[in-house]
Amino acid sequence: MARWAPNARMRLVEAAVDLFTEQGYDATTVSQIAERAGGLTRTTFFRHFADKREVLFAGQDVHRQVLADAIAAAPDSATPLEMVASALDALTGWFGDDRREFSTRVRAIMDANSELRERAVFKRVALAQSVTDALHERGVPDPAAGLAADLCVRAFFEAYERWADPAGPASFTDTARQAFDELRTALATLS
Amino acid sequence: MARWAPNARMRLVEAAVDLFTEQGYDATTVSQIAERAGGLTRTTFFRHFADKREVLFAGQDVHRQVLADAIAAAPDSATPLEMVASALDALTGWFGDDRREFSTRVRAIMDANSELRERAVFKRVALAQSVTDALHERGVPDPAAGLAADLCVRAFFEAYERWADPAGPASFTDTARQAFDELRTALATLS
DNA sequence: TGATTGATGTTACCGAGTCACATCACACTA
DNA sequence: TAGTGTGATGTGACTCGGTAACATCAATCA
Numbered sequence: 001m002a003r004w005a006p007n008a009r010m011r012l013v014e015a016a017v018d019l020f021t022e023q024g025y026d027a028t029t030v031s032q033i034a035e036r037a038g039g040l041t042r043t044t045f046f047r048h049f050a051d052k053r054e055v056l057f058a059g060q061d062v063h064r065q066v067l068a069d070a071i072a073a074a075p076d077s078a079t080p081l082e083m084v085a086s087a088l089d090a091l092t093g094w095f096g097d098d099r100r101e102f103s104t105r106v107r108a109i110m111d112a113n114s115e116l117r118e119r120a121v122f123k124r125v126a127l128a129q130s131v132t133d134a135l136h137e138r139g140v141p142d143p144a145a146g147l148a149a150d151l152c153v154r155a156f157f158e159a160y161e162r163w164a165d166p167a168g169p170a171s172f173t174d175t176a177r178q179a180f181d182e183l184r185t186a187l188a189t190l191s
Numbered sequence: 192m193a194r195w196a197p198n199a200r201m202r203l204v205e206a207a208v209d210l211f212t213e214q215g216y217d218a219t220t221v222s223q224i225a226e227r228a229g230g231l232t233r234t235t236f237f238r239h240f241a242d243k244r245e246v247l248f249a250g251q252d253v254h255r256q257v258l259a260d261a262i263a264a265a266p267d268s269a270t271p272l273e274m275v276a277s278a279l280d281a282l283t284g285w286f287g288d289d290r291r292e293f294s295t296r297v298r299a300i301m302d303a304n305s306e307l308r309e310r311a312v313f314k315r316v317a318l319a320q321s322v323t324d325a326l327h328e329r330g331v332p333d334p335a336a337g338l339a340a341d342l343c344v345r346a347f348f349e350a351y352e353r354w355a356d357p358a359g360p361a362s363f364t365d366t367a368r369q370a371f372d373e374l375r376t377a378l379a380t381l382s
Numbered sequence: 383t384g385a386t387t388g389a390t391g392t393t394a395c396c397g398a399g400t401c402a403c404a405t406c407a408c409a410c411t412a
Numbered sequence: 413t414a415g416t417g418t419g420a421t422g423t424g425a426c427t428c429g430g431t432a433a434c435a436t437c438a439a440t441c442a
Binding site: 383384386391408410 | 413414416417420423425434436
Binding site: 008 | 420421422423
């Protein structure tokens with residue numbers, strides 16, 4: 001028998017989401033999260049997450065990688081918009097239905113707290129920066145790369161808002177494609 | 192003779208910028224800032240600013256107002272791009288040369304600290320949201336309003352990066368106009 | 383003259399985040 | 413089989429950000 005139960009990190013995330021849902025983010029201490037995650041301590045929590053907020057963003061690095069890989073894999077003939085469209089497909093495809101309920105709960109927690117929204121915005125910009133960097137690698141210059149990246153991330157989060165809702169649409173990918181098309185159409189109305 | 196020296200708020204900002212420059216943001220405590228600002232205390236600092244970071248963003252609400260007012264004042268015949276272009280002119284025009292050295296110092300402080308960059312990103316998004324709201328008021332629908340607002344804010348900060356540099360260009364307004372034009376040109380290269 | 387106001391100070395508290403050091407099951411090696 | 417890491421965890425102590433209740437006192441005004 002192992003000395004410690006495995007998956008401490010995942011247990012911390014689940015404990016945190018549960019407690020934040022029950023009591024709110026501010027009213028929950030890191031000690032409470034660690035205790036609920038199988039009798040751990042504060043120190044262990046901070047060994048897994050840089051700060052209290054970060055527990056809600058665990059695993060987002062994967063999203064960056066999915067986007068970057070898709071752009072790297074796009075055909076040479078693709079335009080910047082086609083590159084980010086395929087990246088958008090890759091990322092929304094990565095989200096399964098099993099993640100939907102969790103996403104809904106996390107979204108509700110974040111909506112209720114300004115510190116968390118601040119971190120979420122930061123992560124969103126970091127995601128856009130990853131896309132921008134990947135486009136640079138494919139030869140897309142500034143500032144076009146930044147604009148294309150923004151369209152990609154904007155479509156993603158617009159679709160996420162709709163999908164991470166119990167009454168929302170079933171297909172994340174279709175929702176995102178639709179949001180992306182709406183953005184492309186809107187571009188023509190600006191001038 | 193008054194009991195307290197006036198302009199405590201401004202003195203706190205100046206003391207903070209001085210100390211952050213000398214010692215770095217992390218190594219400076221709120222007590223040190225308050226003490227340097229004429230023998231004040233921690234409590235007084237937190238009566239003027241919601242948290243330690245906020246002292247570096249004091250007065251940014253004015254920027255939101257300047258942008259919103261300019262969009263509200265644009266002629267009815269203006270396209271969304273023309274509206275945000277005039278807002279961009281208004282905001283860059285608001286910055287005088289007297290603010291340039293201060294901006295340079297603040298920029299250096301923020302570049303060195305990730306907490307501060309996070310707050311800066313949040314403020315930037317809040318600024319874009321203000322522009323979006325102002326465009327809604329003028330009848331620009333979603334998602335076009337968000338896109339136009341992004342172009343505006345993107346041009347502003349691109350120009351700010353160049354201007355808030357001792358070796359940068361002299362005219363903030365001209366720099367921003369140029370950045371905005373570059374963005375418009377890049378839009379045509381996306382698809 | 384006396385009450386009110388408003389910016390400030392005092393004190394005490396909580397919790398986030400850090401650090402040095404201790405613990406101990408497990409794995410590996412001689 | 414005994415000994416020796418190793419790595420995830422715990423312990424205790426500390427600093428500092430942030431909050432709240434209460435006190436102070438010059439200026440102002442009734």
